[in-house]
Amino acid sequence: MLASVYRSNKKDEMYLYVVKKDDFSSVPEALLKVFGQPEFALQLNLGNRESLARADINEVKQQLKEEGFYLQMPPSIHDNQADLK
Numbered sequence: 001m002l003a004s005v006y007r008s009n010k011k012d013e014m015y016l017y018v019v020k021k022d023d024f025s026s027v028p029e030a031l032l033k034v035f036g037q038p039e040f041a042l043q044l045n046l047g048n049r050e051s052l053a054r055a056d057i058n059e060v061k062q063q064l065k066e067e068g069f070y071l072q073m074p075p076s077i078h079d080n081q082a083d084l085k
Helices: 029-035 057-067 077-084
Strands: 002-007 015-018 039-045 069-072
Touching: 015 057, 057 069
Parallel strands: none
Antiparallel strands: 002 015, 002 039, 015 069
16 A cells, blocks of 8 residues: 655644545545645555554554545654653
8 A cells, every 4th residue: 555645834743644646635625724735755655564653554554545544643742752751
């Protein structure tokens, strides 16, 4: 399973995964307004990966199959504090 990953030009560390590059037809318009203009970051083959850095790979795959997109939110303040320990 391939996924195209886009970064938000409005929110730092927010990423949008879609099944087909440059196809945002499954993404709600309201979400795209908040997300801003998607900036292509990379294409991932999720089929040969066991994990992702900041997202549960099984949740990403499930959302892509069911919804056609996955939104990765920026890490919370609590996540950042855990990284400092």
